[in-house]
Structures are given as structure tokens and as C-alpha cells.
Amino acid sequence: MADIVLAALNAKYIHPAFGLRYLKANLGDLRDRTVLLEFDLNRRPVDIVEAILEHRPRIVGIGVYIWNATLATEVVQLLKTLRPALKVVLGGPEVSYETEQQPIAQCADHVICGEADLAFPRLARHLLEGQSPPHVLSAPLPALHEVALPYEEYTDEDLTHRILYVEASRGCPFSCEFCLSSLDIPVRTFPLQPFLAALQRLMDRGARHFKFVDRTFNLNLAVARAILEFLLHRHREGRFYHFEMIPDRLPHELREIIRQFPPGTLQFEVGIQTFNPEVAARISRRQNYARLEENLHWLREHTGVHIHADLIAGLPGESVESFAAGFDRLVALRPHEIQFGILKRLRGTPIVRHDAEWGMIYNPLPPYEILENRLIDFPTMQRLRRFSRYWDLVANSGHFLETAPLLWAPNRSPFYSFLEWSDWLFARARRTDAIALPRLAEWLFEYLTRVRTHDPHEVAATLARDFARGGHRDLPPSIRAYVCGPSPAAAAPGTAPPNTRRQALHSSRARSHSPASPARTTVSEPGTDKGDHA
Incomplete structure (x- = not known):
């Protein structure tokens, strides 16, 4: 049993809940009566609620961000449906602004706006003592020398x-x-x-x-x-x-x-x-x-x-x-x-x-991305969104460090060259997710040899080196047939977290090529506690 459950809904397992660790570290004598539970976005809301209620808490604290707002809303609704007397406290950037109009805030008992390091412990004590604090609390900005650091958590x-x-x-x-x-x-x-x-x-x-x-x-x-x-x-x-x-x-x-x-x-x-x-x-x-x-x-x-x-x-x-x-x-x-x-x-x-002047229309659902504006209509914005996703898969993943720059030749715009490939790939795949690496390699080979008219033996050799660098042994036979001589030996798979493995691929490429080699690109992971643009 625990009087307080801090429930984190993380984007991925590798992203721990930083903000909730601050809350636990600052609970003082309530820390031993608190448990931190972490889930990722793949967990079903009902299973998350079951795990929370197993501890029979009196207070549940949840951090709400753009990446978990939908899941958090379902979890809060279920908690209050099953245990109406349970006190649900929300915090985080998503509920710190435009608070009252949000369904999740209406379901919760209390919302702390701002930095809650010291405000949450005060609220928790008041609730455990049977007091009735306001629904929405604006946290005074804490003096950082008074905030206990969370790293022991x-x-x-x-x-x-x-x-x-x-x-x-x-x-x-x-x-x-x-x-x-x-x-x-x-x-x-x-x-x-x-x-x-x-x-x-x-x-x-x-x-x-x-x-x-x-x-x-x-x-x-x-x-x-x-x-x-x-x-x-x-x-x-x-x-x-x-x-x-x-x-x-x-x-x-x-x-x-x-x-x-x-x-x-x-x-x-x-x-x-x-x-x-x-x-x-x-x-x-x-x-x-x-x-x-x-x-x-x-x-x-x-x-x-x-x-x-x-x-x-x-x-x-x-x-x-x-x-x-x-x-x-x-x-x-x-x-x-x-x-x-x-x-x-x-x-x-x-x-x-700028909404009125520039015709800014956003998705009303998280993560609230722009759908169109006065200069970029919805179909074009969709093309850019697919470009972003395919850039992640091809230029950003580390899987195609040598192959990706073949998509833009010297004296051709990298942007428009990749946009052409993005449009071509979507016409083939009709999706932007769940594309297996060997299938993506086959499409790259087809596009580079048939549309961009690169020599198939050179493209195949480049793809073979990329697969070997990443430790992949599943280069498609249709590509391997064009590789002259034995295929490069695959590197041993690493044990580091996914993003550091990706960076290691870039580093290995940089060490073996001159600084004048083309740009190598990857995309950062979502899911830190910031939840906003950099």
C-alpha cells in the first residue's frame, strides 16, 4: 500500500519521468509513503489503472504533456469512475495553461500550474489532513536552492x-x-x-x-x-x-x-x-x-x-x-x-x-500540429509531414548513411530531391510507419536505379556497406545479386540505448571519411519532460 502514487505516462521506456522524480524527492516525510509507477504509451488505460489501484492510494499525481495527454485523460476518467473519493492531482505544461477548458482538468480534483516541486508536497499534506484546497493552484516559483535534487530516485x-x-x-x-x-x-x-x-x-x-x-x-x-x-x-x-x-x-x-x-x-x-x-x-x-x-x-x-x-x-x-x-x-x-x-x-x-493574419489552422487534438496556413495548404503540409517521417526512416535513422545522400546529386536541392523521393515512396507504400528495413532498402534501390538512373552495382554496394555497418544481415537477395564479390561483414550489434547506437553509426562513418562528406542526419526522440519546441 502507498498513500501517494506518482504515475508517469512516458513516451518510451528509455525516457524516465524527470518531473515526478523531483516530486518524490521533495516529499520529505511523505516520501516513504509514496511509490513511483512508470508506464509507456503502449499500455492500455485499464491496465494502468489496475496497477495504480493495486497500491490503494489516497492521492494519485500525474504529469501531463502533449505526448501523453490523450492517454492521461482516459486514465483519469477511469480512476474517478472506479474510485470517486480518490484525489487525482495533475501537473505539467499541458495543464498549466488554458486549464479550466480542458476535459482532463475538469475530471481531476486538483491541478497545479507551474513548477510543482514544492507545491505538490504542500498540497499532498493538506489532502491527507482532510483539507479542501482550491481546484486550480498556481505554484509560486521555487527557489532552486530549496529544491531537493531528484538523482537518487x-x-x-x-x-x-x-x-x-x-x-x-x-x-x-x-x-x-x-x-x-x-x-x-x-x-x-x-x-x-x-x-x-x-x-x-x-x-x-x-x-x-x-x-x-x-x-x-x-x-x-x-x-x-x-x-x-x-x-x-x-x-x-x-x-x-x-x-x-x-x-x-x-x-x-x-x-x-x-x-x-x-x-x-x-x-x-x-x-x-x-x-x-x-x-x-x-x-x-x-x-x-x-x-x-x-x-x-x-x-x-x-x-x-x-x-x-x-x-x-x-x-x-x-x-x-x-x-x-x-x-x-x-x-x-x-x-x-x-x-x-x-x-x-x-x-x-x-x-x-498570428492565427488570423496567416490563416493558421491547427489540429485540435494533441500534439496540436499545424494543418495549413495561408502559404502552405493542407495537401502540401501533408507532403511535408510525410517528408519528415521518411527523413526519419532514411536520412535520420543511421541505417542509410552512405545511401541517403545519393538521393540528392551535386547541384540539386537536397530538399526538393528528397521531396520527390518522399512523394514516390508514399505512392508505393501508402503509409509512413511499419516499413521493414529490407523493404525500405528495396524501394531505395528501385528509386535510385530506375528514377535517378544510378548504376545498380554502385547502389547495391553502398546499401551493402550501410547494412554491414548497422550489423544487419538481411540485405534483400534482389540487391545482393548486384554486389560484386563478398558482401561486407556485418558489425556486431551494440548494447547501448537506441539513440547512442545511432550516434555510434554516425561516428564510425565520420572516422572513415573526410570532413567534406555529405551531411548525415538523424531525428531526436520525443518524450522528455519538456514537451515543447526547442
């Missing part, structure tokens, strides 16, 4: 099999209108020494994969440098560190540390979103494009950093032609990953002020 299984989310700061100094972070007050930093001590304890326990969720890790150069030096001096083979970086802020004092990390151990996620200055100004996004490009060039030429760059399609005032130009410009900068995102209307963000 990671289990040994978490350390072995999952991404470990950590943060040295909260908030964002920028005001990009599509992003929930634009609603935050200026950046706040956790006390550095306790944070570093917590990292050391995780390392001592065997932690290998750290993902910093700070929105602007390199904003405070002194703190960023201290953390990077700490990680560098304690680095061991197999450790991996992910940071979200401001792309136009990479001064000498950071560069000197960054270049010392072994290849493939750092990943920088850089949010570019648009290369159109007018569009950027329209959504209140500030960035220095010349400095951004120079920084990406430096990272590619002088470091082993894995670069993950983001673009968003569907921004107000950005046409397909403008997005295509930005996409091609980004490909030329050769990041290892390009995340092709579709604009989402996140609750509470000021992007809605």
Missing part, C-alpha cells in the same frame, strides 16, 4: 538502460513565440557544487548517458565551463553527454574544452528553426546567422561533437520555398542530425496572435 535499472535527465538551470532568456520556454522568467541556476556532487554519485553508480535539459546550457559561460571541465576530467569510455546550446554563442573558453572530448561523446542540440530573418523577427526569435554558421563549421572541422540541428516547418509567413532554402542551407553546414519538425500550437504560447 534513479534506480540501478535506470542507470543501465535509460537516458538520465539532468539540469543545471531552468528558464530561458529568449521569447520565441512557439515555445513554452518563452513564458519562463529569466534563467535560474541550481547551486553548482551540490549539482556536481550529484553527478559524481551517478557516475560512481555507473551512469553513462546524461541528457541536460537546460534550455540554454551555454548561456552562463562560467557554469557551462565548470560542468564541461568536470565531465571531461572524469570521462570514461562509454559515457555520453547531450546539451541544448545557443548556436551563436560558442566563445574561445568553451571551444578549448569542447575540442578535448573524444569523438562521439558530446551531442549539441542547436535550435535554428528558421533561416528566414523576417520569419524569425515575426516570432520574436533572435539569432546571429553568421556566427551560427561559423560555430557549426568550427564544430564540424575541429571537434568530434555530434551536432543535432532543428528546423520547424509551418511558421507564420514562411513559404515552402523559404523553408526549402533554409533546409538546403542547413544541409550544407553538415550537422550530423537534422530534426524536421512541424509547428505545434502549445497551450499558452503567443504564437496564436
Whole structure:
């Protein structure tokens, strides 16, 4: 039995619930009366409810995000149907804005808006004492030195099999209108020494994969440098560190540390979103494009950093032609990953002020993606959505590192070339999911040899190398027949989490080819506690 159940509905198993671990860590004397249960989106709501009720809780806390809002609504409805007296408390970005109009908030007993680290423990005590707090509570912004760090809540299984989310700061100094972070007050930093001590304890326990969720890790150069030096001096083979970086802020004092990390151990996620200055100004996004490009060039030429760059399609005032130009410009900068995102209307963000002028029409259901606007009609937006998915399967998965660039020849637009392939593939497959890797390879071979008229022996050899690099032994016989000599030996399968295996593929390709090789791209996983655009 447990008086309090914190129920996490995660996007995937590898994404642990960071926010709920904060809640448990800050419950004080209630911590031992609390259990954290984690589920993924593949679990049936009724089975989730059964697992929760087995603990006979008096309070259930659930974090609600765009990726789990639908499932969370069903779970809450079932909980209140079966146990009307059970107190259901919601938090998270999805219910922190436009709260009262949401069915899930109407079903729940209480909703905490904002950072609930300290507000949830207060509410839980009041409920256990029989008090009747308000339905909606706005959490005062906690002083970070008063917040207990959650890292002891990671289990040994978490350390072995999952991404470990950590943060040295909260908030964002920028005001990009599509992003929930634009609603935050200026950046706040956790006390550095306790944070570093917590990292050391995780390392001592065997932690290998750290993902910093700070929105602007390199904003405070002194703190960023201290953390990077700490990680560098304690680095061991197999450790991996992910940071979200401001792309136009990479001064000498950071560069000197960054270049010392072994290849493939750092990943920088850089949010570019648009290369159109007018569009950027329209959504209140500030960035220095010349400095951004120079920084990406430096990272590619002088470091082993894995670069993950983001673009968003569907921004107000950005046409397909403008997005295509930005996409091609980004490909030329050769990041290892390009995340092709579709604009989402996140609750509470000021992007809605452009709805009337630019005819912005969004899906009313999570994740609230743009359906069409004045410059991009619905059929074209659907083509872009398929482009994004196929980019994930082909250019982003790491399965076709050498083959994917054959889709765009020199002097041809990578964007329009891949769009042609995307249209062709959809005409064949009539779907964007559940395409087996060998079948996808067959379609690639057919398109490259028949439509793009590449030599079949060269395409087959390239596909064979890609399959061997990924440890795949199921290259289709129809392709193998064109491979001259024995097929390349397949690499041994790895044991790292899926995203680090993918990055290892990119690193192996980079080590064996010159820096001038074409861009290699992958897409990030959904499911961190942020739930918003970068």
C-alpha cells in the first residue's frame, strides 16, 4: 500500500519521468509513503489503472504533456469512475495553461500550474489532513536552492538502460513565440557544487548517458565551463553527454574544452528553426546567422561533437520555398542530425496572435500540429509531414548513411530531391510507419536505379556497406545479386540505448571519411519532460 502514487505516462521506456522524480524527492516525510509507477504509451488505460489501484492510494499525481495527454485523460476518467473519493492531482505544461477548458482538468480534483516541486508536497499534506484546497493552484516559483535534487530516485535499472535527465538551470532568456520556454522568467541556476556532487554519485553508480535539459546550457559561460571541465576530467569510455546550446554563442573558453572530448561523446542540440530573418523577427526569435554558421563549421572541422540541428516547418509567413532554402542551407553546414519538425500550437504560447493574419489552422487534438496556413495548404503540409517521417526512416535513422545522400546529386536541392523521393515512396507504400528495413532498402534501390538512373552495382554496394555497418544481415537477395564479390561483414550489434547506437553509426562513418562528406542526419526522440519546441 502507498498513500501517494506518482504515475508517469512516458513516451518510451528509455525516457524516465524527470518531473515526478523531483516530486518524490521533495516529499520529505511523505516520501516513504509514496511509490513511483512508470508506464509507456503502449499500455492500455485499464491496465494502468489496475496497477495504480493495486497500491490503494489516497492521492494519485500525474504529469501531463502533449505526448501523453490523450492517454492521461482516459486514465483519469477511469480512476474517478472506479474510485470517486480518490484525489487525482495533475501537473505539467499541458495543464498549466488554458486549464479550466480542458476535459482532463475538469475530471481531476486538483491541478497545479507551474513548477510543482514544492507545491505538490504542500498540497499532498493538506489532502491527507482532510483539507479542501482550491481546484486550480498556481505554484509560486521555487527557489532552486530549496529544491531537493531528484538523482537518487534513479534506480540501478535506470542507470543501465535509460537516458538520465539532468539540469543545471531552468528558464530561458529568449521569447520565441512557439515555445513554452518563452513564458519562463529569466534563467535560474541550481547551486553548482551540490549539482556536481550529484553527478559524481551517478557516475560512481555507473551512469553513462546524461541528457541536460537546460534550455540554454551555454548561456552562463562560467557554469557551462565548470560542468564541461568536470565531465571531461572524469570521462570514461562509454559515457555520453547531450546539451541544448545557443548556436551563436560558442566563445574561445568553451571551444578549448569542447575540442578535448573524444569523438562521439558530446551531442549539441542547436535550435535554428528558421533561416528566414523576417520569419524569425515575426516570432520574436533572435539569432546571429553568421556566427551560427561559423560555430557549426568550427564544430564540424575541429571537434568530434555530434551536432543535432532543428528546423520547424509551418511558421507564420514562411513559404515552402523559404523553408526549402533554409533546409538546403542547413544541409550544407553538415550537422550530423537534422530534426524536421512541424509547428505545434502549445497551450499558452503567443504564437496564436498570428492565427488570423496567416490563416493558421491547427489540429485540435494533441500534439496540436499545424494543418495549413495561408502559404502552405493542407495537401502540401501533408507532403511535408510525410517528408519528415521518411527523413526519419532514411536520412535520420543511421541505417542509410552512405545511401541517403545519393538521393540528392551535386547541384540539386537536397530538399526538393528528397521531396520527390518522399512523394514516390508514399505512392508505393501508402503509409509512413511499419516499413521493414529490407523493404525500405528495396524501394531505395528501385528509386535510385530506375528514377535517378544510378548504376545498380554502385547502389547495391553502398546499401551493402550501410547494412554491414548497422550489423544487419538481411540485405534483400534482389540487391545482393548486384554486389560484386563478398558482401561486407556485418558489425556486431551494440548494447547501448537506441539513440547512442545511432550516434555510434554516425561516428564510425565520420572516422572513415573526410570532413567534406555529405551531411548525415538523424531525428531526436520525443518524450522528455519538456514537451515543447526547442
